[in-house]
Amino acid sequence: MTDLRRRFVEQLRRHGAPLTPELAAAFASVPREIFVADGFQRRDGTWAEPGTAGFLETVYQDEVLVTKVHGRTPVSSSSQPSLMAVMLSALDVSAGHRVLEIGAGTGYNAALLSAVGAEVTSIDVQADVADRARAALTRAGVEKVRVIAGDGYAGAPGQRFDRAIVTVGVAGVSPHWLQQTGPGPIVVPVEHAGTHPVLAVRGTMDGPVTATVVCPSGFMTAAGPLTAQHARAHPHPVPAESLATFAETAPARWEQPLDPYEYRDLWYAAGVWHTRATQAALPGRDGSTLTLLDETGTGGAAILPDGSVMAGGGGAQRYTAEAVEVLDRWDAANRPPMQAWRITLERAGDPDTPIWCPAAWELAR
Structure with a gap:
């Protein structure tokens, strides 16, 4: 193990990654740089190539590495390693398990x-991405991995698996994955309030299908039937330039603002209780904010980590009241973590290409 990869594993542990001895050994032994041989996009938009200053040091940081863009939109990447570790831990893989992976990415996972x-x-689904992943796996000497270019919705017809993992954001779960994995689990990021919390899903292709929440996350969005609209779909994230002017309409309720994980817990609950919950980039504020978007898509109310509310547009007063109600409900429920929710999925989407989507929630007692 190189010093870089040793420090990499130590960094993942510091970031809370649940590393079993086997998973730690995997991160320590697999050379991530082989899987980004064509480089990646830096945070400033420039392209980092192998051999350039700082290339390896960045590869072995706990960071997403964007490896393909379409215009300005990222369309393929190597996910954040600590998130990969959380998802792989939830998958609970043992030697000999057969795993279906939807979204090859770089091949690193x-x-x-x-x-x-x-x-x-x-x-x-991207043939060039599949080709590059296949080539990287060969260069790395990785065995027992087969990469297929095709629509992940269908899975791998005629095959059976012990587990499935999805590395792209989806609106729901393909019944083909449920059929091919038997009891599962399927670890999959499913859209909820403009983000993609990772779920551990179990069930059969004809139901019932249930899930628990693993962790918060944000992923690139899939294409095709996996993105179908359904009754509980939330609005897409909103850029700052699309919003009306927002101003404070309710004061802070907590002296100590929520930390990022608590804020994501509130965000998840808001998505359970309000179908217009999503993320928005508020003008003049860094990062994304939990927002109840109005029907015009330009106004509504944003809930900040300190419990204050900012609102704008014609329905600002009504949406402020609804935001305050969300905050009251979350406090009254003793601020449940997202992992406390138990989810029932229902069949939705196009009848010819259905997906199983979250439809009902209850808090674990």
């Missing part, structure tokens, strides 16, 4: 699965 002894079939 499949290589980690192989390092813990899994046999992987990885599917990516």
Whole structure:
């Protein structure tokens, strides 16, 4: 193990990644740089290539590495390693397990699965991405991984798996994955209030299908039937330039603002209780904010980490009241973490290409 990868594993532990000895050994042994051989986009928009100053040091940071863009939109990446560790831990893979992976990305996630002894079939809708992942896996000497270019909605017809993991944001779960994985679990980021919390899903292709929340996350969005609209779909995230002017309409309720994880817990609950909850970039504020978006898509009310509310547009007063109600309900429920919710999924989408989508929630007692 190189010093870079040793420090990498230590960094993942500091960031709270649940590393079993087997998973730690995988991160320590798999050379991530092989899977970004064509480089990646830096935060400033420039392209980092192998051999340039700081390339390896950045590769072994706990950061997303964007490896393909369409215009200005990222369309493929190597996910944040600590998030990968959380998802792989939830997958609970043992040597000999057969794993279906939807979204090959760079191939790095499949290589980690192989390092813990899994046999992987990885599917990516982008043929060039699949080709690069396949080539990287070959260069790295990774065995027992097959990469297929195709629509991940169908999974791998005629095959059976012990587990499935999805590395792209979806609106719901394909019944084909449920059929091919038996009891599961399927670890999958499913859209909720403009983000993609990771769920552990279990069930059969004909139901019932249930899930628990693993962790918060944000992923690039899939294409095709996996993005179908459904009764509980939330509005898409909103950029700052689309919003009316927002001003404070309710004061802060907490002297100590919520930390990022608590804020995500509130955000998840808001998405359960309000179908217009999403994320928005408020003018003049850094980062994304939990927002109850009005029907015009330009106004509504934003809930800040200190419990204050900012609102704008014609329905500002009504949406402020609804935001305050969300805050009251979350406080009254003793600020439940997102992992406390138990989810029931229902069949939705196009009848010819249905998906199982979150439809009902209850708090664990």
